[in-house]
Amino acid sequence: MIKVLRAGHATFTTPDLDRQIEYYSDMLGLIVTERDKNRAFLATRTGLEAIALERGDKADLTRLSFQVAPDADLAAYARELSEHGVKSEQRNGISPGAARALVFTDLKGTVIELYSDYVFAKDDGKQTVITPLKLGHIAHRVGDVQKVVKFYTEVLGFRVSDWRDDTFAFLRCGVDHHTVNFVVDTAPKLHHIAFEVKDWPEIHRASDFLGKNDIRLVWGPGRHIIGHNVAAYHRNSDDIRVELFCEMDQIKDEALGYFDPRPWHQDRPQVPKTWPKDTLRNYWGFGSHGTFPGYP
Secondary structure: OOOOOOOEEEEEEEEHHHHHHHHHHHHOOOOEEEEEOOEEEOOOOOOOEEEEEEEEEOOEEEEEEEOOOOOOOOOHHHHHHHHHHOEEEEEEEOEEEEEEEEEEEOOOOOOOEEOOOOOOOOOOOOOOOOOOOOEEEEEEEEEOHHHHHHHHHOOOOEEEEEEEEEOOOEEOOOOOOEEEEEOOOOEEEEEEEEEEEEOOOHHHHHHHHHHHOOOOEEEEEEEOOOOOOOOEEOOOOOOOOEEEEOOOOOOOOOOOOOOOOOOOOOOOOOOOEEOOOOOEEEEEOOOOOOOOOOOO
C-alpha cells in the first residue's frame, strides 16, 4: 500500500497573482522561494513548502502534494495505482523542493503529487508577526464522502481519526488528528485550508494583526470538540477560507491507538470514534451552542 507521510504544498490558481503573493508573504509570513510572471512557490520558515500559486481565470485548488518515504518506489506505486484503475505518470521538478513526483487525479478531481526526496527551503531572515509551522490540513466538500474516504484509506494509506455521524470524516497520515477532511455537500469544492502555528498566543497576535490589516475573522477563536485544536478562521481576497490552529490532538503511537491525553478530552482515553450528529463545533466561541444560520 502507498503510505502518505505528510502534506506537502497546495496549488491554487488565482486571477490576481501579485495580491495573493503579498497576502501569503506579508500577512501569513511565508517565504517566496521561486517566482516568475505566472507562478510562485512559498514555504514556511521551518523550510516546508506550503503554497504554490499560478495565474488563472478564477481562484481554485488544483493540486495537492504529499510526501512519502525517501526510499519509496514510485514505479511500484504507479503499478499499485493502476491496479485500482488510476492512471499516473512521473513528472520532474514539481516545486523547488521536490525534484520528482508521481502524479494522478483523485476521485474528487484534485491532481495529487506524491514525492519522496525533498530539499528544505532557506529562511530569508525576515521578521513576521505570523509564523506558520506547516500546511496542516485541507478540507473538501464532496458528493460521496464514503467513496472518497475509501480511496484515501485503501489506496493512499490514510487512517480515519473521527467521523461526525456519517457526513464528516477526519483522516490522518501522521501523528496529527487530521491532514485531510471530507464533508458531504451537494456542491463539491474546497472547504478550507489550515496552517499550524506555535501556540494560542500566536493565534491571538495573528487575529489582532489580521484585523489591523482589514482582514476580519469569520469564525473563532474557539476550541473544536472534534480534534480539539484551537482555531481562528478568515478569508483571503480570493475568498479562500484559511484556518490558523494549534494544540491539535495527536496519536503519537499508532500501536496504543489513543490520542495523547489532554485536560480537555471528554473520554479517558480519547480514541477514534463516530461522534453524534448533534456534536457542537466548539467548546467555546462561535458554534459552542445552538445553530447559527448564515454560517460564513
